[in-house]
Amino acid sequence: MSDAVIPSSLLPWQQSQFQRLQILASNNRLAHAWLFAGKPGIGKLAFAQHFARYLLCRKAGNHGPCGSCQDCHLFSAGTHPDWLLLQPELRQLKIELIRDAISFAQNTSQRGGAKVIIITPAESMNNNAANALLKILEEPPAQTFVLLVSEQPGLLLPTLRSRCQRLDFPAPPAAQALAWLQTQAEAGKNPAFHLQLAQGAPLHAYKLMQAGAEQGFGVLMNNLEAVANGASTPVQAAKNCDELGFATTIDYQLLGMSLLLAVLQGGAALVVPPLEPLLSRCNQVAGTGMIRRLHDYYQSLVKARKTAMATNNANPQLMLEALFAEWSRVVAFKRASAH
Ligand SMILES: [Zn+2]
Incomplete structure (x- = not known):
């Protein structure tokens, strides 16, 4: 920060x-x-x-x-x-x-x-x-x-x-965090959304709000869902995230995965709207297998971010494509079992 x-x-x-x-x-x-x-x-x-x-x-x-x-x-x-x-x-x-x-x-x-x-x-x-x-x-x-x-x-x-x-320093009570964030918010920003996205950490939420995370996060979650339901390919999804930039694309994915895991593991009751399609998708195959695969994917994101920061010649586009391809395997499951 x-x-x-x-x-x-x-x-x-x-x-x-x-x-x-x-x-x-x-x-x-x-x-x-x-x-x-x-x-x-x-x-x-x-x-x-x-x-x-x-x-x-x-x-x-x-x-x-x-x-x-x-x-x-x-x-x-x-x-x-x-x-x-x-x-x-x-x-x-x-x-x-x-x-x-x-x-x-x-x-x-x-x-x-x-x-x-x-x-x-x-x-x-x-x-x-x-x-x-x-x-x-x-x-x-x-x-x-x-x-x-x-x-x-x-x-x-x-x-x-x-x-x-x-x-x-304990995390502040949600109501106090939200009240503070509201005093910091410019018109048109959505403090409650960003506080949820930051899992209750007000300064993190403030930083996300300043960066206009609501829109970018939405774009990214739509692309993850499109890859999951076959409407888009990993190559196309990586291209769609071009404007967000590599680091932001990874950061928002990390936020999304961490929220999904918190909800699936019973640690959080609420979820931000752009995450809902992914949550219901994951819920259809809820269980340790899904949670383990989400954890593995989270680790891949962390690793990609480190690699990109440490090397000058990394190709971010290719790395994103590989990550979206990995994501399509994370959410792949037999639909027959759901219906
Ligand atoms: Zn003084």
Whole structure:
């Protein structure tokens, strides 16, 4: 998620977490290292940024940063010299970046206040990087805070986890998430649809809404259904998704498969309208065989996305054709058994 879509104020479902840290900080009892854990798309990074700004603002009150001092202005402009955001583009955060963080931690604060390092997602650090970071956590320089943001804290080195105070971020209640998303929505957008598509994760939903996912997702689900019922071929379907682009086509398929699996496995009751034909198709052959094949297909999508990101000469059109062909086998079954 790019910084542009991160709200600058505290999200309504993060009040209790903020209060807890704010009380510790105002009593000078704030630990140097924190692990913010929770599912993707609920605003952990937004919270970390808000809290970083609070720590850097020297006119901060109980409710957060003042928003008008020099530190707040520098932070908003992304040019505050005493905070560092490490967020790898690809999935691995290497030791070189942690070395930058170590010298940042060891240098004196440029504006004479706190220094803050945010690492997200923390599980993107390889072992060398994590071990290097331990150096800062074992002997934290004064007024230096490290905020680790993680979707999968179980993947972090146990030594790293044990050096951090953990703060959990549960997903917000659906009504609160929807109310917030409605305040963010431009006219003509459909917050409820996007929240369902993002399985209740409001920041993920916001990002999808900004990207106009409703239409693209519909196009993609129609193409999957057309391949399934024989109205279209994998080659034609891949061509129809040309405008969406390879990465988006894969991302929307991943969303669709993950929603289908959630419903088929009893984890979700609702489904967005473009998914209904596929759901009823899958329901006709519901059972472990179908669920296993959907899981396998999901893994193929993940693999295709990784391959395309890692290589320059991958042919996205051919990869999509192969995926749609695989999809036609996933949903192939004997109709005689249904009627
Ligand atoms: Zn301020």
